[in-house]
Amino acid sequence: MALTELQIKNFKPTNNQQKLSDSGGLYLLINxxxxxxxxxxxxxxGGKHWKMAYRFGGKQKTLSLGVYPSVTLAQARIKRDNAKALLAEDKDPSEVVTKKAKKAVIEKIQKAEVVG
Known part of the structure; x- marks a missing residue:
C-alpha cells in the first residue's frame, strides 16, 4: 500500500530502525x-531518509533520495521515477548521481580559483 504524507508525518520513531515501504522500490528509512x-x-x-532499492548488473543496490521533510513524498516519487528511467536506459542511477556531484564540486573549486 502506498504511503501518505499524513502517515509519514505522524509516524513516531522507536528504539529500532524502521522501514516504511511506498511503491516501486521507494521506502522511508527511519533511524x-x-x-x-x-x-x-x-x-x-529518528531521522527519516528516502531510499530506493533496485538491481543493476545483477547486484542489489540502494539509492539515497534525500531527507524528509526537505524532500516530500511527491518529490521522492519523482526522483524514484527518474531513477527508473535511467535504469530503463541501462544506466546505474547511483553512478549518475556520483558523476553529477563530482562535477558540481569541480565547478565550485574552479569558481573559487577565479574569484580568489
Missing amino acids: AMRENPNNPAKPFG
Whole structure:
C-alpha cells in the first residue's frame, strides 16, 4: 500500500530502525532513537531518509533520495521515477548521481580559483 504524507508525518520513531515501504522500490528509512548522554530527557535520532532499492548488473543496490521533510513524498516519487528511467536506459542511477556531484564540486573549486 502506498504511503501518505499524513502517515509519514505522524509516524513516531522507536528504539529500532524502521522501514516504511511506498511503491516501486521507494521506502522511508527511519533511524532509531538513541539516548542523549547529555540530556536523557531529550533523546536524539529518528531521522527519516528516502531510499530506493533496485538491481543493476545483477547486484542489489540502494539509492539515497534525500531527507524528509526537505524532500516530500511527491518529490521522492519523482526522483524514484527518474531513477527508473535511467535504469530503463541501462544506466546505474547511483553512478549518475556520483558523476553529477563530482562535477558540481569541480565547478565550485574552479569558481573559487577565479574569484580568489
